[in-house]
Amino acid sequence: xxxxxxxxxxxxxxxxxxxxxxxxxxxxxxxxxxxxxxxxxxxxxxxxxxxxxxxxxxxxxxxxxxxxxxxxxxxxxxxxxxxxxxxxxxxxxxxxxxxxxxxxxxxxxxxxxxxxxxxxxxxxxxxxxxxxxxxxxxxxxxxxxxxxxxxxxxxxxxxxxxxxxxxxxxxxxxx
Numbered sequence: 017x018x019x020x021x022x023x024x025x026x027x028x029x030x031x032x033x034x035x036x037x038x039x040x041x042x043x044x045x046x047x048x049x050x051x052x053x054x055x056x057x058x059x060x061x062x063x064x065x066x067x068x069x070x071x072x073x074x075x076x077x078x079x080x081x082x083x084x085x086x087x088x089x090x091x092x093x094x095x096x097x098x099x100x101x102x103x104x105x106x107x108x109x110x111x112x113x114x115x116x117x118x119x120x121x122x123x124x125x126x127x128x129x130x131x132x133x134x135x136x137x138x139x140x141x142x143x144x145x146x147x148x149x150x151x152x153x154x155x156x157x158x159x160x161x162x163x164x165x166x167x168x169x170x171x172x173x174x175x176x177x178x179x180x181x182x183x184x185x186x187x188x189x190x191x
Contacts, residue, residue, distance in 0.1 A: 062140070
């Protein structure tokens with residue numbers, strides 16, 4: 017298996033080419049001693065359910081996974097909480113104001129972007145929205161639709177972590 021930091025050839029501190037693999041998730045500079053660990057990037061996604069118990073799924077407008085279903089969400093910005101990130105993403109992508117959110121669970125993921133695999137930790141939230149009438153797709157979303165939980169085709173969902181999360185959510189909703 018290729019080391020996740022293989023594309024990083026030079027030490028970001030001193031510029032040395034002596035930036036070598038230290039273990040399966042870090043590199044060490046033999047010149048200045050800088051030790052870089054590849055940690056998961058924080059990402060968020062949300063479950064919005066309407067009064068008919070249908071889940072809001074979004075069609076991706078861009079690569080990766082363009083045209084596939086996804087949940088509203090995205091990366092957590094620097095100096096932003098996961099809670100603020102999911103509220104921001106739902107507003108940016110769907111023009112919806114989150115009235116309340118509650119954390120559910122997390123799933124690790126691999127996100128291929130610009131020929132580089134970003135390791136993420138996807139945090140999932142249940143989002144309550146009182147006014148669902150103003151949905152307007154924007155940003156990374158080309159369209160959105162509410163689908164009954166028992167009619168969701170998991171294979172039409174793009175990312176593995178989202179597939180796992182949607183399955184888990186549907187199973188928990190049946191209880």
